Amino acid sequence: MSAALSFGIGIALLLGLPGVLDDYTLIQITIYAVMSILGVSLGFIWGFGGILCFGQAAFFGLGSYTYAIAVMNMGDSTMPFLLAIAVPAVFAMILGYVIFYGRLSDVYMGVITLTVTLILFNLINSTAGPEWKIGSAALGGFNGIPAIPTLNVPGQPDNVLSPKGLFDLTFVCLLVVYLGLRMLISSKIGRVIVAAKENEQRVLLLGYDARAYKLFSFTLGGAIAGLAGCLFANWGAFTSPTIFGLAQSAQIIIWVIVGGLGTLVGPIVGCVAIQWLTMQIGTQQIFNSNLVLGAILVVFVLLVPRGIVPSLGSLAEWTYGRLRRRKASSSMPAARAGAAPAMAAAEEST
């Protein structure tokens, strides 16, 4: 029921916002949506799959570079779009195989994923010379690849997406990803994935190959991040190696944590909040931007450790609970006792 409601609201926003907002704000919301897709990918594999990936930016970057190189070589953008999802997915599959079938766990996995993204960064960063090209697309090193052709209607290379078109596509992708993951989590496969996160041994004893399920979720996360990368390349018409950098990876983790680990909405909220904040800080000169962002993060961790969404959820629940209790104050204690566990259960499945 809630999925349908989310879907409805999403569609309403999709249709309504372009009419209300001007081009500039649409473009800004587009980048928020693109980054949200990226945030959701990490939120899924971490919050539900239990995989702390320090290098989600690697798949993001691979997606954007793949799209850029492919579209500059092929012209029509349908194949590049699909490649931008496939290549990171394959890469994630190989990397995931090395990690999960090698029985690496949390911190060590974090290090390997971090290392991989740093390797990619170092490699691509040093391709500035003119000899580094794939087909007709120069890799460009630190400069990145500018002037990337935008997505076009499949089959019509000249019919490119307008800002509104890109907004529509990105928003639709976000909705599809969100709902798709939502449905996956409540399906049988999803339940095994979550169970493997909670207690891998128990899952193994029950006869499921936890490694395969982890590999599946990691690959899916990589594919979604690749999709975000492709949309990013379209939004800015450029891509550069900083996408693979430590700063970008850390940003994604921060969005998820600030928004709320263990939820799908959380990363979206966290991403939008931090992105917006970063832009605001850039438009004033009084405070150094690092100082402000750092202070906010530290305060946040100390005071709102579970993230925005679960905290808001608890706040709503607490308020709701108080209102109910006030109404039912004259009724039997059993009613109150019954309400509390029901609400706790509902909250846990958010």
Place this chain on the structure above:
Amino acid sequence: MDRRSFIKASGVTLAGAVAPMFPLAAMAADQLLVGSILDLSGGLDIYGKPMADCMTLAVEEQNAAGGLLGKQLKLASYDPQSSMQLYAQFAQQAALKDKAAVVMGGITSASREVIRPVLDRYKTLYFYNTQYEGGVCDRNTFCTGVTPGQTVAKLIPFAMNKWGKKVYVLAADYNYGQITSQWVKKFVLENGGSVASIDFFPLDVTNFGSTISKIEAAKPDMIVSALVGGSHISFYRQWAAAGMTKKIPLASTTFAGGNEHIVLSPAECDGFLVSYNYFQNLDTPENKAFKARFYKRFGNDYPNITELAMGTYQGFKLWAEGVKKAGSVDRMKVIKALESGISIDAPSGKVTLDPATHHCVLNVSIAEVKNKQLDIIKTFPQQKPSDTSAVCNLIKNPRDNQQYVIKA
């Protein structure tokens, strides 16, 4: 209503509602907005801060003189924090939301190539005021910084004359370093010299130990450095620590742009040769007057007014002249006015906009680092942007829009 969807809805609506409310450019009708996109934090802030200060001074001076076209100027300053994504976003904001009359900014060539297409697309005038590798050919863009055809062309023959013919090149690994090193090679070969090697280093490399050994093995007569940024300062440190500063001399196209000559000790960099348009020791009346105003505004102990900072100041002045001549801030009118041959008497000497290339004809000087100062040795007046004119002619091809790169 379900809690989850309530939160999602509120989240997205919040973003959508809040996004338009950027507090920045609430522009009154009698104001002209000037956008400035310069890094004030992150690795590039050593370049950005002096540039932003000169921008502030230029706008304040113009306002004190009565503004432009009877209107006051408002400076909208954005700090992209050395992030490419923010460069794109701020360019979009300046063009679409704040509707700036002109945008001045971008430090690295990489950031310029992110801003340029955005401003082209949304039809906002763009001034790129940083010295760079040359070749940008775009009617919407004016590049007021020096290019290799002006500086390197003079620096290399001078240095080779002084030190010898065998040259070892170190460059930052991105388009500026790549292209500039090709120009260095061209001028070295033209002067009968040879290039021992061209080594590239990404911007975050700090360990130059093996490079130094390689250089020693190659035994060059001189080094040409196009290294960029805070991390590359380590090279000069390690070079001096190995005792090499006294043994092999060095010329650079980028040194001192980030006040490296103040950060390093005299023992580490005395004797380096650099070539730029502006040095704060230039002995002209305009420069003296400018410095008086600058120090009054920013304090006497300001470390150094860099070439990039003066480029920003001069770029602004050129634009102001163009607006005055056009009598309006309409983009095409200002472009046509700027293409009619505008000149200003700047602190660095006379600066003229070349109509065919949208680059500048200006004075170029060679200076030597001495005791944390830059001592001017020789000045070459009114150098034309020969590298860009060889390939770009916007009068003949007004629709041209690309950056030309020298063939290796």
Place this chain on the structure above:
Amino acid sequence: MNLALVIVIQVLYAMASLVIISAGLAVIFGIMKVINLAHGEFMMLGAYATIGAIRLGLSLWVAMFVIAPIAVGLVGVVLERLVIRRLYGRMVDTMLATWGLSLLLVGVVTSIAGNTTAGVSAPLGSFSIGTYSLSGYTPVIIAVAVALALVIRWVLMRTQLGLIARGTMQNPDMANALGISPSLVYSVTFAVGAALSGLAGGLLAPITGVVPTMGAAFVAKAFITVIGGGPAILAGLVSASALFGAINQLATFVTTPVFGEVALLVAAIVMLRLLPQGITGRFFKGSL
């Protein structure tokens, strides 16, 4: 022959640098299992403290070995009390908090010191091996790294403090039952780790560009070295630094600094695949 000697010295130098920059992180992670992402910024503070002390007239060596560690150690104590203390056991939250602290420190230093600061040059001039000229500072770094390893070993093995630290590391509850306050131990450990990072920063000040953002270049390498080393603090630190330092320097010499970095990273991945618990999870087990 000369070239071979030069290469050997440079490999030792690479190993020594890794030991020095990772020591602080190794202590903090090894004993407290806290991932301190502000490690690079502690180094940066150490470098600035060194420069500041020299400006005030102190000698380079006093500034590096005394002032830098003490100053950053104090900062570590303050930060531990205010922030880290509340987050023990919550690895993810400490990561986020220390990341926030690192941004905060960069911002504070930039606001105070600006981004153009005079640095300090390397002492001791240079010496020659055949036709090659090397910095006299290189042997100093190597010597300091060796001394550091020995000092850490001595403290952990021979002193009361070391005994308490090891005990708390192995079994905090038991240590608590025996009357030792784990939180006090953690405070001291964090301060010591911070001091070591400050020392590293001070040592690096003469050969790096000292800017507020200098920490970023070191934190990833230190992190990878510490994790690759495994659970034993000292043996892990030394063995991982030796392995990665050698690979890095040799690869750099054959190709370019970039591929040297990539080689280090690839080696880390391969090693972790083969030894999932780090080097000392398999070899030198039970050592310090």
